[in-house]
Amino acid sequence: MFMLPLxxxxxxxxxxxxxxxxxxxxxxxxxxxxxxxxLSNLGSQAINFGLKVVAAIVIYLVGAWxxxxxxxxxxxxxxxxxxxxxxxxFVTSFASITLTVLLIIxxxxxxGVNTTxxxxxxxxxxxxxxxxxxxxxxxxxxxxxxxxxxxFKAGDYIKALGYEGFVTDVNIVSTKIRTFENCTIILxxxxxxxxxxxxxxxxxxxxxSWAVNVAYGSEPEKVRQILLDxxxxxxxxxxxxxxxxxxPSVNLKALNASTIEFSVWxxxxxxxxxxxxxxxxxxxxxxxxxxxxxxAFPQMDVFIKNKD
Numbered sequence: 001m002f003m004l005p006l007x008x009x010x011x012x013x014x015x016x017x018x019x020x021x022x023x024x025x026x027x028x029x030x031x032x033x034x035x036x037x038x039l040s041n042l043g044s045q046a047i048n049f050g051l052k053v054v055a056a057i058v059i060y061l062v063g064a065w066x067x068x069x070x071x072x073x074x075x076x077x078x079x080x081x082x083x084x085x086x087x088x089x090f091v092t093s094f095a096s097i098t099l100t101v102l103l104i105i106x107x108x109x110x111x112g113v114n115t116t117x118x119x120x121x122x123x124x125x126x127x128x129x130x131x132x133x134x135x136x137x138x139x140x141x142x143x144x145x146x147x148x149x150x151x152f153k154a155g156d157y158i159k160a161l162g163y164e165g166f167v168t169d170v171n172i173v174s175t176k177i178r179t180f181e182n183c184t185i186i187l188x189x190x191x192x193x194x195x196x197x198x199x200x201x202x203x204x205x206x207x208x209s210w211a212v213n214v215a216y217g218s219e220p221e222k223v224r225q226i227l228l229d230x231x232x233x234x235x236x237x238x239x240x241x242x243x244x245x246x247x248p249s250v251n252l253k254a255l256n257a258s259t260i261e262f263s264v265w266x267x268x269x270x271x272x273x274x275x276x277x278x279x280x281x282x283x284x285x286x287x288x289x290x291x292x293x294x295x296a297f298p299q300m301d302v303f304i305k306n307k308d
Contacts, residue, residue, distance in 0.1 A: 052112060053111065055110055056108075056110040059103075059106060059107055059110055060103060060104075060107045063099075063103035066099075067096060067099045067100060067103065070095060070096075070099065071096055074088075074091065074092050074095060075088065075092060136173065138190035139174065139188045139189045140172060140173055140189075140190075141190065141193075142189035142190035142191070142192060142194065143170075143171065143173050143174075143189040143193075144172070145189075145193040146170060146175070146192065146193055147170070147172075151197050151199060152167055152197065152202075153167065154167050154168060154169065155167060155201070156199055156200070156201035156202070157199075157200040157201045158197055158198060158201075160192055160196065160197045160198065161187055161191060161192060161195055163177060163179070163185045163187065164177075164179065165177035165178050165180065165183075165185060166178045168184070173188070173189055174186050174187060174188055174189055175187045175189060175192055200270070201270060203270065204244075204269060204270055205238060205242065205244050205245055205267055205268065205269055205270060206267070206269075206270055206273050207267050208266050208267070208268055208277050208280070209263065209264065209265055210263075210264040210277075210280065210281070210284060211253070211261060211262075211263060212227065212261070212262040212263075212264055212284060213259035213260070213261050213262075213295065213296045214259065214262065214288065214293055214295060215259070215260070215293075215297075216258075216259075216260060216296070218260060218293050218294070220252055220260075220262075222291070223250070223262060223288070224250040224262070226287055226288060226291050226293065227262065227264050227284075228248060230283050230284070230287055231248045231280075234276075236268050236269070236272045236275075237266050237267070237268060237276070238267040238268060238269070239267075244267075245267035246265075246267060248265065248266040248267075249264075249265050250262055250263070250265075251263050258297065258298045259296035260296070266280075
């Protein structure tokens, strides 16, 4: 894939060498025949080349000044709009590098150097590097998407790519999360940007849910009342007066093979989700037996027939 530009460069190099050799021989012959004319022509060419060098230096200095002004302009725009620092740094650096490469090519062409081969070589090299770093480029693009659309931020609790924890750092190629076990998980931004992200911290309130399985023969109203009374007096449990929340509820969800399943719902603030969940797991285990309600276990009824 990359041999064609390289072949072009080699052929151009050979042609330049041949042309230089022929020019030297021609200059030697002309110098022997008409020394004064050759020296006069050489002085004229030197002056022209000197003017080209001066023009190239001026072009480079003006271009460098323009690039510097562009960088300052971009920084002011990003600062005014409050753009993420990582995005601002990346865009500014990318623009600076791109403009600098163009400036160098323009400066070299002003000296009379053929830049076609140089451009082809740069394109081939860029393509080769892009292929070699395809995974990194994908993560880089994913990082840009995450930083622009901000599906989460540092400090949020998220679940993604089979992991869950608190986001500790978001950079241009990866995201770090800290699990409850205090482990640091590094997630590649490419896969993260294209996958499902559950941001638990994005909403101020959440619903806690418990699945309670009791034995057949239990009275539904009695079970419902025991479970609702369990939440009384706990200020962390929200009611319908809070926007987005509802009163605690207990509903008979299913009649399973060996159990009656109740679904228990209660709304809490995000920061109270885990403390409330763990507390009422224990309360459920205590209160139901204390009030004469048995938890269900898998069971099988066996009937024996006596023919006599």
